[in-house]
Amino acid sequence: MSRTRQMRRHAHKMRRHGLQPVVIIDRDDKFPDVAAVLVARALWRYRSELAPVYLVAVLAISGAVLHVVHPEWWPWLLGAATVAAWALAIFGERVGLVRRIERLYAAAVTMSGGAWLTAATALGVTFQPLPQILVCGGSVLAVPWWAHRRRRAKVRVDRQIAAWPEIAQAVGLPGSRAQSAVADVWGWRARFALARGQTIQDVMAKIPAIESALGTFRGAVRVSPTRDEKANRFELRVLDTDPHADAIPWPGPSVSSITEPIDLGPFEDATSARVLLLRRHGLIGGVAGSGKSGGINVLMGNLSACRDVVIWAIDLKRGMELQPWASCIDRLATTPEQAQAMLRDAVTVLEARAEWLTANGRRIWDPTPELPALIIVVDEYAELADDAPDAAGDTDSIARRGRAVAVTLVAATQRPTQKAMGKGAVRSQMDVRVSFRVRERKDVDLILGQGMLNAGWHAHTLNAPGKFLLSAPEHDTPRRGRAYLLTDATVAETAERHASIRPALDEVSRRALDEARQTAPSVPVTPSRDDRAETALTEALQGAPDEGLPVAHLMMLTQMSRPTLYRRLAELVKAGHAVQVGRGRYKAADHAR
Numbered sequence: 001m002s003r004t005r006q007m008r009r010h011a012h013k014m015r016r017h018g019l020q021p022v023v024i025i026d027r028d029d030k031f032p033d034v035a036a037v038l039v040a041r042a043l044w045r046y047r048s049e050l051a052p053v054y055l056v057a058v059l060a061i062s063g064a065v066l067h068v069v070h071p072e073w074w075p076w077l078l079g080a081a082t083v084a085a086w087a088l089a090i091f092g093e094r095v096g097l098v099r100r101i102e103r104l105y106a107a108a109v110t111m112s113g114g115a116w117l118t119a120a121t122a123l124g125v126t127f128q129p130l131p132q133i134l135v136c137g138g139s140v141l142a143v144p145w146w147a148h149r150r151r152r153a154k155v156r157v158d159r160q161i162a163a164w165p166e167i168a169q170a171v172g173l174p175g176s177r178a179q180s181a182v183a184d185v186w187g188w189r190a191r192f193a194l195a196r197g198q199t200i201q202d203v204m205a206k207i208p209a210i211e212s213a214l215g216t217f218r219g220a221v222r223v224s225p226t227r228d229e230k231a232n233r234f235e236l237r238v239l240d241t242d243p244h245a246d247a248i249p250w251p252g253p254s255v256s257s258i259t260e261p262i263d264l265g266p267f268e269d270a271t272s273a274r275v276l277l278l279r280r281h282g283l284i285g286g287v288a289g290s291g292k293s294g295g296i297n298v299l300m301g302n303l304s305a306c307r308d309v310v311i312w313a314i315d316l317k318r319g320m321e322l323q324p325w326a327s328c329i330d331r332l333a334t335t336p337e338q339a340q341a342m343l344r345d346a347v348t349v350l351e352a353r354a355e356w357l358t359a360n361g362r363r364i365w366d367p368t369p370e371l372p373a374l375i376i377v378v379d380e381y382a383e384l385a386d387d388a389p390d391a392a393g394d395t396d397s398i399a400r401r402g403r404a405v406a407v408t409l410v411a412a413t414q415r416p417t418q419k420a421m422g423k424g425a426v427r428s429q430m431d432v433r434v435s436f437r438v439r440e441r442k443d444v445d446l447i448l449g450q451g452m453l454n455a456g457w458h459a460h461t462l463n464a465p466g467k468f469l470l471s472a473p474e475h476d477t478p479r480r481g482r483a484y485l486l487t488d489a490t491v492a493e494t495a496e497r498h499a500s501i502r503p504a505l506d507e508v509s510r511r512a513l514d515e516a517r518q519t520a521p522s523v524p525v526t527p528s529r530d531d532r533a534e535t536a537l538t539e540a541l542q543g544a545p546d547e548g549l550p551v552a553h554l555m556m557l558t559q560m561s562r563p564t565l566y567r568r569l570a571e572l573v574k575a576g577h578a579v580q581v582g583r584g585r586y587k588a589a590d591h592a593r
């Protein structure tokens with residue numbers, strides 16, 4: 001059997017098994033048609049890179065033909081080239097030349113090509129030194145073309161889109177097809193239609209395979225539903241560079257009321273990850289060093305800017321994380337006993353508020369500065385469950401009944417296992433979940449909820465501290481965000497600035513707490529209005545110099561926490577017993593001059 005026949009049989013066999021034959025060319029066997037096809041394909045495939053060569057060839061051939069047929073056309077050619085170059089420079093934006101430099105380049109190429117064609121038509125292509133000018137000029141003008149970033153990006157996208165049918169077949173999504181694609185600053189985006197019966201979840205499960213098939217780096221591919229939410233469409237994003245590569249400084253609070261959604265940081269498309277915390281419990285998870293505390297700082301920066309929320313906090317790492325915010329925190333518990341007492345009080349508040357709502361014929365507690373929401377931020381929730389197991393009943397009550405009365409929990413923990421979250425229903429009541437990087441895939445479901453890993457919430461692939469996935473009623477698709485970063489100086493400065501606007505607990509809650517204390521005096525509590533401190537404050541204000549006493553000084557004399565002091569000062573000023581003399585300086589209204 002001849003070699004050619006052997007090869008054909010082999011190819012036939014491969015096709016029967018669904019395999020593509022490999023074309024092998026050697027000197028003995030001539031496949032002129034195949035070789036021509038391969039060359040033509042390459043010329044087409046690399047048409048963008050070869051465009052300058054094609055243009056030079058077209059100019060040379062046109063010049064030769066025009067010189068023979070219509071050498072007298074040269075003035076018209078020159079005029080046409082000038083008008084075209086001028087039009088491109090002025091109106092080039094309409095044909096997609098968005099940048100000025102691109103319009104100037106297009107005008108320069110048109111004018112140079114037109115001028116050369118004019119000369120070649122009049123004088124002939126071989127007229128010296130026209131051939132040299134064509135080759136040298138063509139080479140010089142080709143350099144910006146070859147170097148142009150947007151063109152190269154577009155070519156790459158086109159190639160990958162053209163290869164999609166094969167990729168789709170290889171990754172197990174046969175029949176899906178690209179509908180449109182654009183190159184953007186970070187890489188490219190394309191909209192795809194799915195074959196019958198395929199879902200976006202199927203695509204998400206295939207992300208690692210798609211990354212491999214496209215030859216990108218790990219973590220470069222994002223899959224999301226399209227804006228029209230069609231079940232048989234999806235958007236694919238492929239990143240060349242990570243938009244979240246650098247830390248993003250906090251731009252300051254995005255809210256002034258708890259009724260507004262808080263901006264945690266930008267998603268990869270630069271839109272804000274905004275989430276509402278009113279009447280919602282939150283869970284923040286992630287391994288040590290993944291940026292949980294950073295996330296809590298963003299939260300605290302925003303919560304402390306809200307005049308209609310009282311912040312209580314539990315930080316059993318001896319207040320290390322939340323201490324810098326102490327001036328904005330109404331109550332800070334740093335021991336298991338204090339934490340337990342605080343949660344007990346939170347339940348007292350919630351019950352009193354519920355009663356008050358019923359008595360006033362209202363259904364929900366609408367936060368205002370006079371009737372503020374109460375948010376309890378718990379750092380390292382697991383330690384609370386370990387060290388204060390008796391508090392489990394209270395956290396459970398808050399989780400189940402806190403929403404209507406605006407008493408909510410925000411818990412941060414490394415792994416919210418059932419043990420860490422206590423026995424009750426706390427975790428299932430958390431509507432806002434923020435997952436920073438987790439160590440194991442199964443932790444995704446622990447933090448974000450059952451089935452989320454399979455639905456494409458790949459928190460284990462987050463590759464830098466501060467990167468997070470956000471699940472909330474208004475965020476139901478996995479999009480990567482990066483939390484803003486607050487430096488220690490920003491935290492200190494923000495806490496100082498916001499300390500003066502912190503509201504006090506409302507009358508209803510305060511009265512309930514006072515009553516609870518009287519009936520159960522053994523419960524250890526942090527007194528908010530200690531009599532001795534009150535006396536010390538009155539005396540200090542009375543004895544203040546004309547320019548008043550600074551808050552730091554008053555804090556030292558009264559031993560009050562900063563928020564309590566500010567609250568009392570605001571009350572005294574309102575009642576006409578004290579006056580604010582300057583920035584952060586106070587004295588008694590009737591003090592001896």
Ligand SMILES: Nc1ncnc2c1ncn2[C@@H]1O[C@H](COP(=O)(O)OP(=O)(O)OP(=O)(O)O)[C@@H](O)[C@H]1O
Nearest residue numbers: 247287288289290291292293294465466483484485
């Ligand atoms: N949003 C962010 N952007 C950039 N870098 C960040 C961000 N958040 C945290 N980091 C960096 O990561 C480091 C660890 O972050 P952080 O202390 O918040 O982690 P953590 O999850 O709270 O860890 P631990 O549980 O040990 O407290 C920080 O020192 C900081 O440099």
